[in-house]
Amino acid sequence: MRMIERWFPCAEVSDASESGWGSGKSEKALFIWFAARPLAQAKAAVITSLLPWPDDTREQERLKDLVRRAMTDRDAAHDELVRELAKAYPNGASMLDPFSGRAMIPLEAARLGVRAWGIDYAPVATLAGTLLADYPLRDWSSEPPLPIGPPLGFAEDRLTGDVARVLDEIGRRYEASMAEFYPKINGKQPWGYLWAVTLPCQECGRRFPVTGSLVLRHPLPAKKDLGQSYRIAVDRGLGTFRAVVHEGPPIGQPTLVTVTRGGKAQRGKAAVCPFCEHVHPKDVHTRLAAEGLGNDALLVAADLDDVIGKVFREPTFEERAAAEAATAALRNELPFGSGLPAVPDEAIPDGDYDTVRPSLYGAASYGELCNDRQSLGFVRLCRVINGFADEMGAAGLSQDYLAALAGYAAAGFCRKLKRSTRGAALLPMLLSHE
Numbered sequence: 001m002r003m004i005e006r007w008f009p010c011a012e013v014s015d016a017s018e019s020g021w022g023s024g025k026s027e028k029a030l031f032i033w034f035a036a037r038p039l040a041q042a043k044a045a046v047i048t049s050l051l052p053w054p055d056d057t058r059e060q061e062r063l064k065d066l067v068r069r070a071m072t073d074r075d076a077a078h079d080e081l082v083r084e085l086a087k088a089y090p091n092g093a094s095m096l097d098p099f100s101g102r103a104m105i106p107l108e109a110a111r112l113g114v115r116a117w118g119i120d121y122a123p124v125a126t127l128a129g130t131l132l133a134d135y136p137l138r139d140w141s142s143e144p145p146l147p148i149g150p151p152l153g154f155a156e157d158r159l160t161g162d163v164a165r166v167l168d169e170i171g172r173r174y175e176a177s178m179a180e181f182y183p184k185i186n187g188k189q190p191w192g193y194l195w196a197v198t199l200p201c202q203e204c205g206r207r208f209p210v211t212g213s214l215v216l217r218h219p220l221p222a223k224k225d226l227g228q229s230y231r232i233a234v235d236r237g238l239g240t241f242r243a244v245v246h247e248g249p250p251i252g253q254p255t256l257v258t259v260t261r262g263g264k265a266q267r268g269k270a271a272v273c274p275f276c277e278h279v280h281p282k283d284v285h286t287r288l289a290a291e292g293l294g295n296d297a298l299l300v301a302a303d304l305d306d307v308i309g310k311v312f313r314e315p316t317f318e319e320r321a322a323a324e325a326a327t328a329a330l331r332n333e334l335p336f337g338s339g340l341p342a343v344p345d346e347a348i349p350d351g352d353y354d355t356v357r358p359s360l361y362g363a364a365s366y367g368e369l370c371n372d373r374q375s376l377g378f379v380r381l382c383r384v385i386n387g388f389a390d391e392m393g394a395a396g397l398s399q400d401y402l403a404a405l406a407g408y409a410a411a412g413f414c415r416k417l418k419r420s421t422r423g424a425a426l427l428p429m430l431l432s433h434e
Contacts, residue, residue, distance in 0.1 A: 004048035007064060012071035016040035021074040024104065031128040031411045032418050033102050042104035044071060046095065047081065050114065052088050082113055103129025110137060127407055135159065135404040144396045163408045166392075170384055170409050177380045181326040181373055183318050185303070190319075191310060194243075194300040195371055195422075197362075199271065199288045203278035206239045208232070209297055210271050210285065214250035216300065216312040228312050230300060234274045241274065243299040245312050289362030296371040296422075298323050326373035333379050336386075342379045343367035363422075370421050377420065378413070385409045 016022030022040030047067055054060055066084065070077040085093050093114045097105040100118030102125065109116035110133060118129050140158045148169050182189065194216075196209035209232060219227035230243045231252040259270045259281070268282030280288075288294070298315050305311045315323075333342035344367040363369050370378065389406045393399075418424065 001053045002049055003051040003053045003063060003067070004045070006053045007060075008048055009044050009064075009067050009071055012068055013038070013040045013044050016071050022071070027102065027104065027107075027132060031102060031131055032414045033125075033128060035101055037101075037104060039074075039104060039108070040071060043108045046105055046108045046112065046114070050085055050088070050093055050095070050109075050112075078112070085112060085114070100129050101125050103133035107133035127410065131404075131407050131411055135407070138400075138404075140401055140404075143398060143401045146392065146397075147395045159404065162405060166388070166405045166409060167412055170381075170388055170412075173384045173388070174377075174381050177384060178377055181322045181329070181376065183322050185301075185316060185319070188303065191302045191304045193298060193302065193315070193319075193323075194312075195296050196299050197289065197294040197422075198297045199280075199285055199294055201273035201276060201278055202280060202284065202288075204273060204276040206273070206275045207295065207297075208234075208241060208255055208271075208273050208275060209243075209299065210256050211254045211299075212256040212269065214252065214254050216245065216302075217308075217310055219248075220308070223308060225308055230312070232274050236275055239275070243314060245300060245314055292362055292364075294362045323373050326376045330372045330376045330379070333376070336382065341367075343375050369423075374420050374422070378416070381413060381416070385413070 013022075017024075017038035017040045022038055022043070024036060024039040024042075027039060028036050044067070047070060051063055051067070054063070063084070066077055066080060070081055095106070095109045095114055095116045097103070097116070097118045100106060100120045103118040106116035106118040106129065116133075118133065120126055120129065136159060138159075140162075143158070146162055146165060148165055184190075196211050198207040198209050200207055211232070214229045214231060216228040216230060217225075219225060226247045227249065228245060228247055229250040230245045231250065232241055232255065233244045234241045253272070255272050255274055256269045257272055259268075259279070270282060271280040271285040272278070273280070298320055300312050301315045301319060303311050303313065330343065335341045345365050346367075347365050348363060367375060385406055388409075389402050392405065393402050397405075
């Protein structure tokens with residue numbers, strides 16, 4: 001009988017999971033994952049699954065005390081645990097996790113010298129687990145040097161140093177490939193951009209942005225910063241709109257508002273046209289988006305200030321032209337291969353609303369979860385990573401090492417997905433940003 005069948009350190013896992021080593025945040029930083037289970041949970045699961053549950057109550061208490069001490073830090077009671085496992089498994093312990101995910105359990109098992117296997121149906125999970133619990137534990141010292149400059153002096157091991165150099169080089173090449181679509185303003189690269197989906201008004205026919213908040217930066221009294229907001233200014237004659245950035249709190253209303261009836265807020269927000277004030281109930285503007293009538297509009301640009309931080313402004317003519325040029329460039333991007341278009345056309349499954357919420361934007365495929373410039377950036381980044389891996393292969397690196405270096409680059413790609421897609425949050429607002 002194993003310990004986990006009779007006892008588990010629930011309180012200790014909860015305490016260790018709140019912060020520090022047991023939270024698993026460091027491991028999640030390596031590869032973005034929807035199931036952010038704490039490392040403390042994995043460590044406790046491994047230990048209690050392997051340790052026996054003796055008949056002697058004194059032995060039970062001794063092992064429980066060992067587990068409690070092991071939960072106080074990442075390496076706490078490590079050597080004592082290894083000795084205890086050697087007693088229980090003279091020929092060596094082994095463990096299989098059939099639903100491995102990011103391989104947190106195989107990772108913790110390996111740290112105790114246990115032979116561990118992880119299996120998962122999802123290819124992305126397999127990649128994430130390999131990056132976390134396989135590649136870092138291998139010896140890469142026999143690999144030829146990378147042909148991209150001298151090794152970094154700070155690196156603790158070969159893999160860490162090479163990954164840092166590869167990511168720097170990929171970042172440099174990616175920036176060069178996208179420079180014309182992200183122009184510098186006054187010699188500096190803007191920090192980001194805010195976009196909104198526009199829909200046609202069902203009363204006047206004019207397009208208007210669907211935005212849920214007008215706050216850009218909250219006030220910081222300590223820095224005498226009033227904060228920033230914006231308002232949607234419209235020209236009814238021309239049928240155009242623009243975002244006017246100003247200091248302080250909002251002086252107008254967003255176009256996406258809560259509707260009240262009989263003094264009670266109704267479920268779902270209505271979209272109000274700023275041209276004619278026609279109200280579109282949630283089911284109406286959701287239907288319009290689902291019919292593919294939504295277009296993207298660049299509203300606001302953000303720079304970095306040394307004192308305040310993010311400073312918002314209206315986009316320049318050059319920036320608007322660059323965004324439009326990205327749309328044209330995206331149309332000319334070639335497929336990656338047979339059945340692999342530059343922009344993914346895989347359909348989002350019906351009912352998949354709790355993860356990506358496609359109905360909010362009318363997206364029918366995963367490729368539609370980005371605006372055109374975002375999509376172009378991801379396409380170019382994929383090509384940069386693929387091309388760099390080909391170069392490294394020509395330099396004599398093994399296929400496994402190429403897979404490792406390209407895999408960590410792919411992990412960076414996934415981190416970019418979190419902050420460079422439609423609906424990514426900058427502040428609590430329904431705006432996308434790049």
